[in-house]
Amino acid sequence: MSDVTHISSLLLTAEPSRIASVVAEIETCAAVEVALTDPSGKIIVTLETPSEAEIVGELNRLSLIDGVVSAALVYHQSESGLSPIGQ
Template sequence: MRLNRFVQEEIARPLAGPAAAGHNICGVLVHADPARLTAARAALLALPGVEIHQEAADGRLVVTIEDADGTPAALTLSKLTELEGIASAALVYHHCETDAQSEEMPS
């Protein structure tokens, strides 16, 4: 499964201090049980690097996850379905820009 490989690679990548904002960002569609939406929202927001951008009464939430101090976004992503009220989470967008890539880009 691609997510497992992504998680393993990101966990193996050392985070030296706080991650740069926007360095590694994941866009995720989360489905929560509508009856437990309040608990699901609170559990999501308690995770490092998580923001909720949109939500619907039927339990769909649009979420972004960024690297946080010492916690790769991939690790946070892998924990989403363990949270109370969360039925599924689908990675729909991922962007990672390393310092090396930034230096290679023409100005």
């Protein structure tokens, strides 16, 4: 097991009328934290994962949530010696 933690942020755009249900679905994953929402449908989330592959997996999962219009990686860095959220 690697001692590297990957920290990233994503920008999601959701249909404004569905933002509450989208946020509720996002919050079901332990590695994802909703940092900010906007009534226009913008949602900023942060991820802490043990690998880049898990970032891609979460990005794909989030983009498939009903009501999400788009999902994009905005920032990524890796740090040694941190424990990912939920682990």
